[in-house]
Amino acid sequence: MSRMDSVPTTHSRLPRRRVSDAVFFGTMSLLGGSYVLLIVAMLGADAYYTTPGHIRDALLKPEIQYAIRLTLVSCSISAILSIWVATPLGYLLSRYRFPGRWLVDTLIDIPIVLPPLVLGLSLLILFHLRFGDFRLEDWLRKDVGFPVTYAVPGVILAQFSVACAFAVRTMRSTFDEIDPRAEAVARTLGCSRWQAFFYVAFPQAWRGIVTALTIAWARSLGEFGPILVFAGATRGQTEVLSTTVFLELSVGNLEASVAVSLLMVAMAVIVLVVLRALHAEPRS
Amino acid sequence: MNRSLTILIASVAALAGLVWLTPSGRMRPGLPAAKTDAQGNTTAPPLVVFCAASNRAVMEAVRADYEAEFGVLVNVQYGPSQTLLANLEVSGAADLYLPADDSYLDLGRDKRLIVETIPVAEMHAVLAMAKDSTTKVASLADVLASDLKLVQANPEAAAIGKLTKDLLTEAGTWDAVRERTIAFKGTVNEVANDVQIGAADVGIVYDAVLTTYPKLIAVRVPELANLSAHIAIGVASSSEQPQRALHFMRYLSAPEKGLKRYEEFGFQTVAGDPWTDAPELTLYAGSMLRPAIERTLAEFQDREGVRVTTVFNGCGILVAQMKAGHVPDAYFACDSEFMQQVHDLFPAPTDVSQNELVILVPKGNPQQIKSLLDLSKEGLRVGIGHEKQCAMGWLTQKTLKEGGVQTEVMKNVTVQTPTGDMLVNQMRAGSLDAAVAYLSNAAGSAKELDAIRITNIPCSVATQPYAVAQSAKYPRLAERLQQRLKSAESQSQFESQGFVWKARPATAAVAPKE
Numbered sequence: 001m002s003r004m005d006s007v008p009t010t011h012s013r014l015p016r017r018r019v020s021d022a023v024f025f026g027t028m029s030l031l032g033g034s035y036v037l038l039i040v041a042m043l044g045a046d047a048y049y050t051t052p053g054h055i056r057d058a059l060l061k062p063e064i065q066y067a068i069r070l071t072l073v074s075c076s077i078s079a080i081l082s083i084w085v086a087t088p089l090g091y092l093l094s095r096y097r098f099p100g101r102w103l104v105d106t107l108i109d110i111p112i113v114l115p116p117l118v119l120g121l122s123l124l125i126l127f128h129l130r131f132g133d134f135r136l137e138d139w140l141r142k143d144v145g146f147p148v149t150y151a152v153p154g155v156i157l158a159q160f161s162v163a164c165a166f167a168v169r170t171m172r173s174t175f176d177e178i179d180p181r182a183e184a185v186a187r188t189l190g191c192s193r194w195q196a197f198f199y200v201a202f203p204q205a206w207r208g209i210v211t212a213l214t215i216a217w218a219r220s221l222g223e224f225g226p227i228l229v230f231a232g233a234t235r236g237q238t239e240v241l242s243t244t245v246f247l248e249l250s251v252g253n254l255e256a257s258v259a260v261s262l263l264m265v266a267m268a269v270i271v272l273v274v275l276r277a278l279h280a281e282p283r284s
Numbered sequence: 285m286n287r288s289l290t291i292l293i294a295s296v297a298a299l300a301g302l303v304w305l306t307p308s309g310r311m312r313p314g315l316p317a318a319k320t321d322a323q324g325n326t327t328a329p330p331l332v333v334f335c336a337a338s339n340r341a342v343m344e345a346v347r348a349d350y351e352a353e354f355g356v357l358v359n360v361q362y363g364p365s366q367t368l369l370a371n372l373e374v375s376g377a378a379d380l381y382l383p384a385d386d387s388y389l390d391l392g393r394d395k396r397l398i399v400e401t402i403p404v405a406e407m408h409a410v411l412a413m414a415k416d417s418t419t420k421v422a423s424l425a426d427v428l429a430s431d432l433k434l435v436q437a438n439p440e441a442a443a444i445g446k447l448t449k450d451l452l453t454e455a456g457t458w459d460a461v462r463e464r465t466i467a468f469k470g471t472v473n474e475v476a477n478d479v480q481i482g483a484a485d486v487g488i489v490y491d492a493v494l495t496t497y498p499k500l501i502a503v504r505v506p507e508l509a510n511l512s513a514h515i516a517i518g519v520a521s522s523s524e525q526p527q528r529a530l531h532f533m534r535y536l537s538a539p540e541k542g543l544k545r546y547e548e549f550g551f552q553t554v555a556g557d558p559w560t561d562a563p564e565l566t567l568y569a570g571s572m573l574r575p576a577i578e579r580t581l582a583e584f585q586d587r588e589g590v591r592v593t594t595v596f597n598g599c600g601i602l603v604a605q606m607k608a609g610h611v612p613d614a615y616f617a618c619d620s621e622f623m624q625q626v627h628d629l630f631p632a633p634t635d636v637s638q639n640e641l642v643i644l645v646p647k648g649n650p651q652q653i654k655s656l657l658d659l660s661k662e663g664l665r666v667g668i669g670h671e672k673q674c675a676m677g678w679l680t681q682k683t684l685k686e687g688g689v690q691t692e693v694m695k696n697v698t699v700q701t702p703t704g705d706m707l708v709n710q711m712r713a714g715s716l717d718a719a720v721a722y723l724s725n726a727a728g729s730a731k732e733l734d735a736i737r738i739t740n741i742p743c744s745v746a747t748q749p750y751a752v753a754q755s756a757k758y759p760r761l762a763e764r765l766q767q768r769l770k771s772a773e774s775q776s777q778f779e780s781q782g783f784v785w786k787a788r789p790a791t792a793a794v795a796p797k798e
Contacts, residue, residue, distance in 0.1 A: 066307055069305075069307055070306075070307050073302050073305050073306050073307070074306070076298070076302050077299060077302045077303065077306070080295050080298055080299050080302070081299070083295065084295065117367070121370065121374070124371060124374045124375055125374050127375075128374050128375045128376070128377075137375070149375055149377060150332070150359075150361065150375075150377055152306055152307065198288045198289075199288070202287075202288040202291075203287045203288055206287070206291070209291070228363055228367070229363075229367060229370075229371060232361035232362075232363070232371075233337075233361060233362050233363060234359045234360060234361050234362075235344070235360065237359060238361075246337070247337060247340055247362055249473065249477065250337035250338060250340060250362070250471070250473050251337070251338065251340050251341045251473065251496045252473055252476055252477060252480065252493070252494075252496040252497040253496060254477060254480060254481070
């Protein structure tokens with residue numbers, strides 16, 4: 001057999017490559033698509049289980065309208081607060097080596113790995129632990145006039161406690177990916193650390209901030225356990241959509257709970273699409 | 285820097301806008317304006333109720349009724365019973381607690397988190413099946429013999445699961461039922477949800493739960509006939525407004541108010557006191573008990589926001605009044621003998637205290653009286669209770685007779701009074717040399733009188749029972765008064781007056797926070 005025989009011609013290689021490509025994309029699509037299909041199937045099942053009438057009924061209820069409003073506002077506040085905390089913390093963890101850094105790094109993961117109910121219970125204990133005659137919640141409630149437990153600030157704090165951990169992780173990765181040499185050059189040109197951060201690092205982290213904001217918002221939307229324990233599920237007061245689903249489910253009103261779940265999905269999709277649009281690469 | 289500054293300013297502005305948009309947390313459609321004082325401030329903070337999520341539908345109806353009727357804001361927090369109890373323990377932020385099963389109230393009481401409780405309703409265990417199910421089931425054995433998918437609540441997490449396990453273990457069928465159970469769920473509602481969705485064919489649930497599941501039917505089976513749960517509501521010991529909490533609790537448990545709603549939602553209600561904004565109790569009590577119970581009665585009235593009309597007198601007189609038709613809501617007798625005489629009116633007495641007869645003499649005992657026999661000394665002026673008018677007199681006669689000195693002592697008796705207080709007054713006035721009265725009668729006169737103990741005559745000790753009348757208009761309220769009279773605070777009052785405590789240690793009614 002000659003050498004020429006053993007090497008396929010360009011002409012004969014094309015079909016094989018096409019077959020190979022088809023197998024590649026087919027396999028990858030099948031494996032990856034199965035998850036997408038699962039999500040679509042779940043949403044389809046939800047939609048099949050409820051009717052437009054149930055969704056309309058849910059939307060017309062003043063309690064649900066209140067829950068929608070509180071959900072939107074509390075998730076947004078929680079997400080913005082998360083960014084305010086996550087940006088400096090992510091930057092410090094990414095750029096500097098300081099004593100106890102590993103401990104801070106570990107502590108940030110605790111809200112992520114902790115069971116949600118435990119997080120709520122920990123908040124509850126924190127606000128009601130007595131130090132002599134002092135109790136944080138009593139002081140806030142009676143002296144400051146700003147009750148937190150079983151009140152709207154409690155909802156936001158419960159959401160923030162978890163969402164912020166995800167935002168910090170995102171912001172740290174963001175700053176890890178930004179070359180620190182630009183900031184170092186800025187400092188050699190006379191910039192202070194503040195100026196290096198604000199002029200050089202922060203503008204470059206814009207996309208990371210939007211991503212962290214998105215993650216924090218979405219995480220807050222789905223938060224349930226800490227809110228139930230720390231802020232309660234009082235109709236017209238601390239009821240957000242996730243607790244509405246629980247309350248409707250607990251009395252067997254499956255149609256309403258599915259309707260509210262679909263509302264949450266719709267809200268999440270709208271917010272995520274808007275944020276993704278902000279995040280999108282501008283066309284050159 | 286411009287971009288960074290823009291982001292910062294935008295985020296601050298967004299946050300400020302969101303805070304402004306934050307709902308006030310006081311949304312209540314149709315709620316009448318809360319009562320306000322002259323300065324326009326709301327005078328009363330809202331009532332906070334921790335309520336099991338399974339009772340949400342009925343509680344919302346009761347809450348709406350109550351708010352509309354009294355203009356009082358009621359914040360109800362729903363959740364799993366155990367979670368709410370843990371929250372109550374940590375925060376103490378509730379006035380009332382209504383769990384799915386009264387066993388949680390027992391737990392709360394053990395931890396001194398709960399004071400008063402009132403039963404509300406009962407639920408019975410049934411099998412939940414889809415209405416369109418083609419399989420006919422008449423017993424749990426039918427389920428085991430079929431290929432139906434069975435789900436039930438987790439014995440570790442839900443009361444019905446534990447009760448089912450206990451009942452079936454006793455019947456010897458638990459292992460077989462457990463084997464056939466495809467899933468154990470966290471709550472009874474999750475069991476019903478599974479059957480409604482079709483994930484299971486049969487579930488063990490409470491009948492009342494199915495009221496909100498129109499697609500399911502309840503199948504009563506003999507194996508679960510004796511399995512029921514009791515729903516009750518309790519006042520949190522941490523409540524800073526117990527009177528208002530008890531007002532709501534009485535409303536919830538009144539047949540024409542809250543219980544009516546519970547019936548509408550498929551619960552089997554228990555007997556409750558009729559609704560009155562401020563009910564009134566009538567209590568007949570032996571005179572000897574007045575110093576021991578007066579303070580407790582005042583505290584009870586203050587805490588409950590009710591009125592207790594008391595009639596103190598010799599028990600003989602009180603019994604005569606009752607036999608004449610004036611039956612009070614509750615009777616606290618000086619001695620069980622007098623309770624026995626009206627047993628048909630007060631069928632379930634409970635002993636609270638004991639009091640012993642003593643010989644009262646002036647301080648220093650100038651006549652050197654050491655026993656009953658010494659009361660027969662020549663020229664001694666002796667006072668005793670009237671045997672027809674009070675338990676003390678009746679008991680004195682019995683004691684003198686038992687001691688074999690009745691005839692001798694009676695020769696010296698110059699006065700017989702209907703109450704022991706009168707004897708004490710006469711002793712202090714110097715018109716008597718000795719008197720036979722209860723130790724408690726002399727509790728406030730230790731500076732003027734000495735008490736000589738009567739030994740070796742067991743019948744000289746009187747036992748004081750309390751009972752609620754069969755005809756009481758507010759039996760639950762009268763029972764709560766009983767609990768209060770048996771509390772630790774009441775015990776110290778009795779003991780300070782020379783009584784001996786007989787009631788069960790006051791774990792049933794812990795001291796409320798005042």
